[in-house]
Amino acid sequence: MANDYDKILKENIASVFLPLTEKYLNIRIKRSEELKDKLQTTIEKEPDFIRIVETDTNERFILHLEFQSVDEEGMIYRMQEYYGILRKKYGLSIKQFVIYLGQKASKMQTQLAPDEIFEGFTLKSLRDYSYQHLLASQVPEEIILAILSDFGNKKPVEVLQAILGKLKEISGEEIVLRKYIRQLSILARLRNLTKETQKQITDMGLTYNITEDYLYQEGQKEREKGMIIKMLKDKTLSIEKIAQIAEVSVEYVKHVAKELKK
Incomplete structure (x- = not known):
């Protein structure tokens, strides 16, 4: 829906x-440029080492270690991405360390500038x-x-x-x-x-x-399917009874049941 x-x-x-931006967000726009790139929801590289740890002072947090052999210029943003994903998934405080393995002195940025720090959003x-x-x-x-x-x-x-x-x-x-x-x-x-x-x-x-309306009909189908799935999971009604209650064919209920098993 x-x-x-x-x-x-x-x-x-x-x-x-x-x-919308001028009347309700109080932003006066002189010029704008559309960004057509899709934001990826997956990351190419898995974190090297992440553990939930508890210290001898009973402090509990996620310890994240990255081993880096290359002096990566944008490392700070990759760590920031890891941080957001871990925080969203586990809801714990996080301590991150990059262990640099390179021979030359590293010039990697280790702290975000004030305008790079996510401090929340404005809700309208x-x-x-x-x-x-x-x-x-x-x-x-x-x-x-x-x-x-x-x-x-x-x-x-x-x-x-x-x-x-x-x-x-x-x-x-x-x-x-x-x-x-x-x-x-x-x-x-x-x-x-x-x-x-x-x-x-x-x-x-x-x-x-x-x-x-097509979208209305699609919404009806989704609600109908959701009701059938709920009854199938309950496992107290027969396929025929579910079809009768949902006012659909027995074949359709069997099709939903087959999808559910996958």
Whole structure:
């Protein structure tokens, strides 16, 4: 399900990038350059030596040793990467040592500069912003985000009517309007407003049925599969009974069971 939201945000980010950064992040951008490289989640080299140790003073931490025969210029960043991975996985404090084996004196950087140190991130929640701020935009990709914002003392139905009305006003072509209605319907799941959204779409005479949407159907399939897996793991029901409860074929349940065994 999270992939559905990611697809929408990736599809729309080019349009909302500037208004989002200027209005909500207080960053005035003069020029920007897109980085198209994918960030790798794996590392090429495994740590040389990592152990959870406990000292005679009862201090418990991860001891990480790297043996380095080459005076590697970017070693500090590799150690930083190891640190982040180990910290995320084990949640323990870490002490790192590089044991240099080279003949010449090492010039490796051993400490990060102040601007290289990760000290956390700034958290911004759309719930902290009034829907009216987003609704005032002329950018459809920004307007649909109002469904995730603060409704104040307004009922969800009133906000939905305002969002759909504004989308209808500025979208122009029917095909464009349908695109944003589809995206709005998907984002509405994050606020449990799927039924209300579909009702308002129908009441306003807009032609879009969320149950016919590809992403909606895929989400239904995932929920259906998840329910079947849960029942299979429980091991108290027969294949036929599971198929009956999930309202699917016996063959499909057998297919899921086969995948589960893998």
